[in-house]
Amino acid sequence: xLDIISFNPFRVKxxxxxxxxxxxxxxxxxxxxxSGDVDRLHTYDTASLxxxxxxxxxxxxxxxxxxxxxxxxxxxxxxxxxxxxxAYLEEKVATSYSEADVKRIAELLNKNAEDEVLAYEMVxxxxxxxxxxxxxxxxxxxxxxxxxxLGEGILPWKYIAGRKAxxxxxxxxxxxxxxxxxxxxxxxxIGEVVQTTTGALKTLKNNLDKSVEEIFTSNPLTxxxxxIAVKKSNFDGLLSSPTVPGKTVxxxxxxxxxxxxxxxxxxFSTGSSERVCVFKDFFLEFMKDLQQxxxxxxxxx
Ligand code: HEM
Numbered sequence: 001x002l003d004i005i006s007f008n009p010f011r012v013k014x015x016x017x018x019x020x021x022x023x024x025x026x027x028x029x030x031x032x033x034x035s036g037d038v039d040r041l042h043t044y045d046t047a048s049l050x051x052x053x054x055x056x057x058x059x060x061x062x063x064x065x066x067x068x069x070x071x072x073x074x075x076x077x078x079x080x081x082x083x084x085x086x087a088y089l090e091e092k093v094a095t096s097y098s099e100a101d102v103k104r105i106a107e108l109l110n111k112n113a114e115d116e117v118l119a120y121e122m123v124x125x126x127x128x129x130x131x132x133x134x135x136x137x138x139x140x141x142x143x144x145x146x147x148x149x150l151g152e153g154i155l156p157w158k159y160i161a162g163r164k165a166x167x168x169x170x171x172x173x174x175x176x177x178x179x180x181x182x183x184x185x186x187x188x189x190i191g192e193v194v195q196t197t198t199g200a201l202k203t204l205k206n207n208l209d210k211s212v213e214e215i216f217t218s219n220p221l222t223x224x225x226x227x228i229a230v231k232k233s234n235f236d237g238l239l240s241s242p243t244v245p246g247k248t249v250x251x252x253x254x255x256x257x258x259x260x261x262x263x264x265x266x267x268f269s270t271g272s273s274e275r276v277c278v279f280k281d282f283f284l285e286f287m288k289d290l291q292q293x294x295x296x297x298x299x300x301x
Pocket of ligand 1: 072073074086089093126189192193196197200221222225226254266267268269270275276277278279283
């Protein structure tokens with residue numbers, strides 16, 4: 001019988017169809033990430049990626065099939081566009097936020113505003129800087145619908161809605177961003193704020209007594225990060241049969257690792273500051289200021 005499923009680590013390997021390895025242990029994640037045996041998915045041309053990955057990611061906020069663009073963390077560090085794209089985002093994010101922004105979100109949370117309203121306001125705070133103008137409500141609404149997990153991706157209606165939403169957000173970005181800006185790097189951020197940050201605001205409100213780092217390691221925001229094998233390897237004896245370069249996809253369960261280690265670098269990366277999320281410091285500072293504001297308004301009421 002074919003060895004299709006194995007455990008420790010969990011692997012599903014169906015020859016010529018799919019080969020996925022799931023790594024949840026925090027130390028194994030760090031070791032494999034820095035081993036040189038894996039790299040970012042778009043190390044390989046889109047057309048040569050495993051069929052399921054190509055199909056899945058085009059319904060998410062991470063890939064634009066029409067223009068063949070991938071979000072920055074999917075590019076190898078050796079990609080010639082990578083450094084400049086990261087630098088642009090860093091520079092833009094460094095312009096930060098205002099006290100009025102914090103107060104506005106605190107007010108909405110205190111009024112129990114609907115998710116849609118919170119998402120719209122938060123998108124303006126994070127993403128207006130890229131467009132120099134308001135991002136319209138239909139776009140922040142559409143950004144909610146890109147597919148967020150493989151489980152969602154196999155539901156045909158979710159998949160179709162995801163493709164449609166991604167097209168809508170990308171077309172808006174293509175029309176409204178300055179030339180030379182990577183439109184997917186920006187479009188992704190609208191989706192990330194709508195899908196992740198809005199929920200995070202409520203988690204914060206329900207945990208005013210805990211530190212922000214504690215809250216967002218116990219309630220991590222990104223469950224997983226994918227990589228692809230670039231060398232034949234058995235990960236130092238961890239696997240019974242080696243990976244296949246360009247075919248084996250490794251899923252790092254960074255959310256579980258964040259809970260296990262309480263290390264905020266697993267909420268925003270794979271456990272180190274290397275290639276950490278550009279938005280991490282903004283997010284943590286904003287959440288700390290917001291927590292302060294919510295505590296104050298609570299004690300006054
Ligand atoms: C709370 C919301 C967010 C969370 C939880 C989050 C989380 C993450 C995680 C886990 C990674 C690492 C991915 C990997 O290693 O494959 C990452 C990378 C990245 N994030 Fe975020 N992110 C958020 C919002 C944002 C926003 C709003 C921006 C831009 C304004 C952004 C820009 C980036 C960039 C550019 C990278 C790639 C960094 C690199 O590879 O050098 N993120 N993010």
